[in-house]
Structures are given as structure tokens and as C-alpha cells.
Amino acid sequence: MDVSTMTIKEALEKMNSGDLTSEELVKSYLDRIEAGNEHVNAFVFVAEDVLEQAREIDKRRAVGEDVGVLGGIPIAVKDNMLVEGWGSASGSQILEGHKGAYNATVIDRLKNAGAILMGRANMDEFAMGSSTESSHFGATTNPWDKTKVPGGSSGGSAAAVAAGFVPVALGSDTGGSIRQPASLCGVVGLKPTYGRVSRYGLMAMASSLDQIGPITRSVEDAAIVLEVIEGKDPHDGTSVELSNTTVPALIDKDLTGMKLGLPKEYFVDGMDEGVKAAVMEAVEELKRAGAEIIDISLPHAQYALAAYYIIMPAEASSNLGRFDGLRYGYHSNGENLQESYARTRGEGFGPEVKRRIMLGSYTLSAGYYDAYYRKALKVRSLIKKDFDEALKEVDAIVTPTSPSVAWGIGEKFNDPLTMYLSDIYTISANLATIPALSVPCGFVKNLPVGLQFMGRPFDEYTLFKLGAAYQERTDWHTKTPS
């Protein structure tokens, strides 16, 4: 049985009709992980009790019990989400030996829905990066070409799905970390609207931008998983009571009369010609499916990257202040408390994390706060306004997810500015708090290209509709790396 291309939907159908057991499914994935993970390094930990859990679900299913919406489906979890009793390090040495004391809300919801937690997926240290090279556990490679990066920071999650190690993984997205690796690995990634999914138990990077979301093979699978993890959570005051759910079974794929905006600011120099061609071809396909394409303008888009790289480090520098080495994780002794803090943080954090702590502390300090931080917040409001205006006119906006396909390991690692530029198309959705979906739309030199849809707040449904219609008409998402 080839599970590498199987969707959640297909696996559930097979299990419900008795053609497949969860034990067989999980065993097949474990075999693939066993054979392939040493090359990909997508998993930094695989749970030992997964077959046991699968057998338990099989038993319950066999006697007609309700085993949940994801009954018996294995899922990978990014290393920055707490699972009770599991190690949880956010890819950092400073959390060496740290164990989750409780489950993140998304984890509780997955377990209640019958999902089997397969293991921890690799990531850039504290989710800071676009290549999954900065992890304390070593780099993850791209399943399409192991000399290339998988994107980041949820590179382990995206690579695990692309390599057929699991049908679904959770990622987190602060500036593109679900969508960009999904794009570079040829799978689907959704960043939900800010507030749609609880952040309780997610290690905070930039609290006003972070969202958890699914990485899957099909858009419908992303909808199935979103419906399980979304919704109000008393532990996260920014989570929202939802009036609409995604109703995955009922995704209507008729695009007749839909209006799609093509922002002129996104199709400028710096974009790979092959990526541009693939995206424009996808736009033609959407037209053939009935959508009307409208040229739009997002005048402040050009300032998004600069605003993000002020706001995100400011919040991150504050969030990372809690890692003092005293209560958990890595600890280094010093002559006094101050020295112990300095040593612990100096040795425990990697260079990119330190860089952002310094940038953030600088822009928040007296004298620079107004010039940088406050100004960036004003720019953020203008960017949000651009999207609000544009989305009055169109149902969704379509762009590339990333300006290039996967690049070589090591190629941008010592050049942070070039690395930051790879987030140019994804960060605006976080600043504007709107939902965004990446769907595979072609290849450039055998490396996957991603198409991004951005929509109105809490209108994930429209993105699913667009993505599912596109996937019905194309077969990019069915291709797998050798």
C-alpha cells in the first residue's frame, strides 16, 4: 500500500469501510520514516506508542464507537507546541531537556478528534528563519532535492508531509512559516486568520502575528484539520468565538462570478521568471474555472518587510526574556545571577535568535521607540487598511507564495538580509491578520512552486473553495519526490 500520496480523506474512507486499519496506516508511515528520515531530518522525535494508539482506535472503530473526525490519522507536531510529557525545544539548545507540562489547546483538540501524534517536527530555532537550517537538531533537507532547503521555519512539518511520512503536520506562521515551506516542498499550507486558532501552548515568537495551521497534501484536508483545531479557547484571550465553521464536506468548487485581485506591487523585479510563469498560468486556470481577474493595488506593500522586521523582533525580544536557565532547559553557572543569565543565554541561543533579541531590544528602547517601533505600528495599520479596501472589491487576492523555489543549503544562511527577503510575499497577511493559503502550482527545474490566496478575516472558506477548485483542475499536488 502506498501511503505517500494518501490524503486524510482517502485514509478515513478506507478505514471507515474496513479496507484499512489505523495500525496498517501508521505502520506504513513508520516504515517510510525509518527509511527516509535520516536523509530528510524532518522528525526530531517519533513517539513510541503510536502503534498502540492506532490499535486502540481500530478496536473502538470495529465495535462502532465514534472515534472522532481524525480517528486513527497520524499527525506531526512542530517542535514549538507543547505536548504533555514530550520534549519540546523549539529547535533550541536553551530548551534542552525541557518537557511539556501540559498540552497546547490544538493538541487536546486533535487528541479528542482521534488523531495520533506521531512526533516532533524540526524547525528553525524559535521559528526564526526561512530555511530550517538554524535548528539545534541540524538542518532539514528538501525531499525534492536533498541539497536544497525545505523553507522555514516549519520546514520539518512541510518536509514530513512532502516525504510521505505523515498526511498532515501542524506548523506555526508568524511571517510565512507555514506557507513558505509548504510552497518550497510542494504541499498545502494554511495560515488561519489571527484569532481563529488558539495559541495556548505554542511557544510565542511574536504574539500579535503568530498563528498555528495545518500543512497537508490537499486543500480539503486542510479544511478538515482546521475545523478540529479552531475556535474560542478560554486560555487564549485573542481566540475568537466563530459563527461560521469551514464545513469541509461541502466545499463548493464553482468559481463563477468570483473576483480575484492581482496586486501589481507583487509582480516586480526579484521574482524568479519561472515562478512568475507558473503563477500566471495558475491565474489563467482560475479564469477558466470562472473567476474574474481584477488588477488591484496595495500601495503600502513595499513597506511590509521593513515593518515586520521591526515589530516581530520587538515582540520576540520580549517573549524570549523568560528563558533565564533557572527553572527549565539549559543552564550555565556563573559567579553571580547576572553572569549566570548572560552565560545561559549567550551559550543557549543561536546567532539568529540573538540578532533578533538585540534588534528588538534596540527598537523598543527609550529614544528609538517612536522612531522605529511606533512608526512600524502605524505602517502596519496602513497595510491592513490596504487589504481591507482591496478585499471590498475582490473576494480574494492571488500572488506567488515565495519569490523563488528552494535554494541550496548554506546559500543564504550567512546572509540574513537575503534570507529575510524570501518572506516578501507572506508577511503582509500576518501584519493584516488575514487568512492565507499556499497551494502547489507547478515546478521550476523540478522544484515546487506555490500559489498564495489571501482573503477577508475569518473567510477561510473562500480560500478553501479557490484552492479546492484549483486542485480539482490540476494535478501538481499529486506529484511526489522520488
Ligand code: GLN
Ligand atoms: N521567515 C520569517 C522569519 O524569519 C517568518 C518566520 C515565521 O513565520 N515563524 O521571521
